[in-house]
Amino acid sequence: MKCDVCQKSEATVYLTQIVEGKMQKVNLCENCAKEKGVSDPTGFAMADLLLGLGATQQIEHGGQPAQKCPVCGFTQIDFKKTGRLGCSACYDTFADGLANLLKGMHKGLKHTGKMPARLSRRFAMADRVKSLEKDLKKAVKDEKYEDAARLRDEIQKLEHELQA
């Protein structure tokens, strides 16, 4: 059996990983196994390896082929080569293509864990603005203009705080 990465040498390291009942197999030669850090179970993720073996092509389906990250100059071709992104802004630049990739990789698409304390206040405010805007629309539709005026003031106040 040939190595899945270089397709040249004989595979001597066989990896099997079962995630959520789905079995993934990768066969590697000694050199590629070493290079990919397979002999170090603490630093190794099968998904990373699979990512380098074609999964990265998924990102191409979204966005324009010539898209380039305005912050770091990273392109989709670079992602295909490395399986890594260029900077944090790439997540916005390649958002469409990444959504597909992330869906297959994770439990959900929305982070529910902790966040930096100073951001959590900002996010809470932004969420509040969104929900007030919804209320405002409804108030206008229902012709409850007094409520609408109060909501509008509250939104303006929050937005002012957010900009500060």
Add this chain to the structure above:
Amino acid sequence: MTFDDIVAHPGQWLRGDGPHDKIVVSSRIRFARNLKDRPFPGWAKKAERLKILGEIQSHVGAIPAMENGYTAPLQELNALQKQILVERHLVSREHASKSAGSAVVISHDQQLSIMINEEDHLRMQSLLPGLQLREAYKINNEADLFLEDRLPYAFHADLGYLTACPTNVGTGLRASAMVHLPGLVLAEQINQIVNSVGKIGLAVRGLYGEGTEALGNLFQVSNQTTLGETEEEIIDRLVKVIEQVIEHEQNARQMLLERRANMLLDQIGRAYGILGHARAIASKEALNLLSVMKLGADLGLFPESAQLAVDELFMTTQPAHLQLAEKKEKLSPEERDTLRADLVRAKVKQIPEPDIAKVTPTKNGNGKKKDK
């Protein structure tokens, strides 16, 4: 703290003193963090990487847990030193391949180690002996809270902490436990366990085999997904699964003692014999036999002191540790195998023969465990 201090005083996890430490060797928590709108280490040019390192390093050094710790820019470590840190699980293999522009900071107690400019700008990890994932999380979280006030983390309202590789995005958390499961392997039940753990979204990794024949019967159980669950949910799930794995391993050991004592004693006796007399032994064989010795020690067939000696050999028989002990720049694989055998022989000679009175096999291979 100097590099020699680290070599002379292995971290606490190596001395193995924690809950369930007979089966759970160590617990590890890792966070991946990055600076906002700055190129990730793999994409940054060297000058930018150095600049980022400078911005991060002083803050990392100021973390209270890092007081009197050890800091090293990667280019100042030689290949052997890097490999020692890898074998001690203080830096990742990937990080060891880095040079100028990357650094590692290790706490005095070696529980916390922070890699700067690994795959992400920050990789912080806590390592504790036994099953202590929640405790390790606390250590990591304190360092994280300290740094988030001082560094502009890349954080996205929907996607959470942004990482170089999309597999880590969200919590940026990998929680893992290294478990020693010789009972399940000998009882041939390991496949079922690996399969059922895999079904609930956790990964079990063994090396050099079809996912099952782990080296030294050591398996790494960890979360695979990082987005869509809270840190607590991920860790709780992992802890529950590991507790079950521990129970299965204990049952398997009990079953072997009751029904297949002769086979068990045979395996332990052979491990003791080979390790006590081998003149050249490869790393893989040594680890597998040491694992059986460790099982024997767990079952009380060897005195208490043997426990520590065997645990130490797991580390000291690794290639870089052998090389360091020999104070030689380069050893050939043959030289290493000979040195390894010398080291193991010397240690195992001090361990008395397995006390089979603890387990009495009957003629049909059955046995009964006697009370101590």
